[in-house]
Amino acid sequence: xxxxxxxxxxxxxxxxxxxxxxxxxxxxxxxxxxxxxxxxxxxxxxxxxxxxxxxxxxxxxxxxxxxxxxxxxxxxxxxxxxxxxxxxxxxxxxxxxxxxxxxxxxxxxxxxxxxxxxxxxxxxxxxxxxxxxxxxxxxxxxxxxxxxxxxxxxxxxxxxxxxxxxxxxxxxxxxxxxxxxxxxxxxxxxxxxxxxxxxxxxxxxxxxxxxxxxxxxxxxxxxxxxxxxxxxxxxxxxxxxxxxxxxxxxxxxxxxxxxxxxxxxxxxxxxxxxxxxxxxxxxxxxxxxxxxxxxxxxxxxxxxxxxxxxx
Numbered sequence: 001x002x003x004x005x006x007x008x009x010x011x012x013x014x015x016x017x018x019x020x021x022x023x024x025x026x027x028x029x030x031x032x033x034x035x036x037x038x039x040x041x042x043x044x045x046x047x048x049x050x051x052x053x054x055x056x057x058x059x060x061x062x063x064x065x066x067x068x069x070x071x072x073x074x075x076x077x078x079x080x081x082x083x084x085x086x087x088x089x090x091x092x093x094x095x096x097x098x099x100x101x102x103x104x105x106x107x108x109x110x111x112x113x114x115x116x117x118x119x120x121x122x123x124x125x126x127x128x129x130x131x132x133x134x135x136x137x138x139x140x141x142x143x144x145x146x147x148x149x150x151x152x153x154x155x156x157x158x159x160x161x162x163x164x165x166x167x168x169x170x171x172x173x174x175x176x177x178x179x180x181x182x183x184x185x186x187x188x189x190x191x192x193x194x195x196x197x198x199x200x201x202x203x204x205x206x207x208x209x210x211x212x213x214x215x216x217x218x219x220x221x222x223x224x225x226x227x228x229x230x231x232x233x234x235x236x237x238x239x240x241x242x243x244x245x246x247x248x249x250x251x252x253x254x255x256x257x258x259x260x261x262x263x264x265x266x267x268x269x270x271x272x273x274x275x276x277x278x279x280x281x282x283x284x285x286x287x288x289x290x291x292x293x294x295x296x297x298x299x300x301x302x303x304x305x306x307x308x309x310x311x
Contacts, residue, residue, distance in 0.1 A: 003132065003196045007297040008230060008246050010289050011050035012042045013091070013200065014282060015252035021055070025254075032272040034253060037279040038286065045290060050091055050198075050248045051081045052136065057092035058120035064097065066119055078127050087130040089198050089246065091164045094120060094135055103142045103150055110151040118159045125161065132162030132196050139165055144186040154190075163187055163197045164248070167225045170205040172216060177228040184232035184244060193242030199229035200248045203285050204255065213259035215281065218288055226289050230296040243300075247293060249286055253278070 016039075017029035029035075042049070053074065056062035060073040082090060094117060101113040117135060124133050139157065142150050144165065157163070165187045169176040188197050203221050204212040216224075226247055234242045256274055257263045263271070 003245060004193075006245065007300050008244055008293055009048050010286070010293040011048045011089070011198065011246055011248040012038065012286065013050040013052055013248040013250040014038065015052065015054065015250070015254070017253045020254075028268070028271075029253070032268060032275060034272075034275050035279055035282070037276070038282040041283050041286065047286070047290070048088065048246070050089055052091040052093060052250070053077055053124075054093040056096065057094045057135075058123050059094060059116075062096050064116065066116075066123070071123060074123070075127060078124070082128055082131070084128070085130065086128055087132075089132045089162045089164070089196070090124065090128060091162075091198075091200070091248070092120065092124060092133065092135050095137075102138075102140055102153065105149050105151055107151040110153065111155075114153060114156045117156050121156075121159055132198075134160035134162040134164050134195075136164045136200060137166045138163065139187050139190055141166075141183060144183045144190065146182075157191050157195070160191075160195060163191065163195055164200050165197065166200045166202065167229055168200075168202040168205075169216075169224050170207070172205055172207065172214070172220070176224040180224055181228035181232045184229050185234045188232065188234040188242045188244070193234060193236055193240070196245040198246040198248055199225075199232075199244050200250050201225040201229070201289075202250050203281075204251065211259060212255055218284060221285060222288050222292065226292050230292055243296075247289060249282070249289060251278075251282065 014035065016035045017025040018034065020026055058070055058074045059066050060070040098113045098116060102110060104110050121133065121135070125131070138160070139153060142148060143153055165184065167180045167183065169180065184197065184199055201221070202225070203215050205214050205216060206212050207214055229244050229247050232244060236242065253275065256278055260274055
């Protein structure tokens with residue numbers, strides 16, 4: 001397992017509008033240079049871009065059927081975004097009607113969903129066999145919480161070559177660091193440290209079902225989602241410690257248009273101003289994340305040096 005023992009990486013997983021299926025959104029994003037600050041910063045700091053296939057992943061039409069048309073469209077996405085020899089992480093996003101089924105305590109019900117998830121997963125893996133591929137949010141929080149009553153998802157976990165549990169939290173001003181650290185540890189434990197785990201962080205939260213229009217403060221985001229993920233450690237029966245392989249930063253520009261009043265009638269100059277503000281905020285979050293990831297890499301190097309000194 002070549003990924004074991006590697007230092008954690010920071011990943012830019014932002015869903016820019018030029019990645020959208022909508023030609024109109026792509027065109028406007030390109031015209032207004034959406035996300036230029038973050039992309040320049042990420043390139044200058046050698047930050048990995050995490051390929052994420054959203055809106056059903058292989059199930060392009062999100063209709064619960066994967067046919068040749070779905071596969072052809074997913075192949076086109078893969079070829080456009082992921083090199084043929086790529087060996088890094090790829091995140092698939094499949095939620096929709098399948099998502100709540102995974103919370104069931106009925107094994108036969110959950111197995112129906114797992115069969116579909118695995119069908120898409122195996123097709124993706126056939127296209128990029130060296131990549132670390134799995135689904136966003138799996139294991140779900142319902143699977144990793146203490147005393148979980150959900151049916152087993154082990155078959156899906158073992159079919160995955162990468163895990164992408166979310167560490168989102170919608171509890172502003174609360175301290176969720178211990179809870180989310182334990183979640184990450186449980187996710188590592190659920191695969192016995194044998195599959196790489198990449199925690200996915202999200203800077204927004206929803207309050208009173210108002211949608212994800214609010215941003216966490218940087219200190220709270222860093223403490224609860226980022227540092228907790230990097231601090232998580234699970235020790236196996238042989239005394240070997242296992243930690244996350246990376247932390248991804250996800251946000252989507254569609255939230256700006258969704259939660260900004262009068263967006264549809266706004267001038268492009270004003271739209272760009274809103275986008276640029278979010279872009280600058282993304283750089284702030286990612287810069288802080290880089291500091292924490294760099295510190296985690298330094299700590300890993302110190303552990304290796306100590307281990308070598310006593311052998």
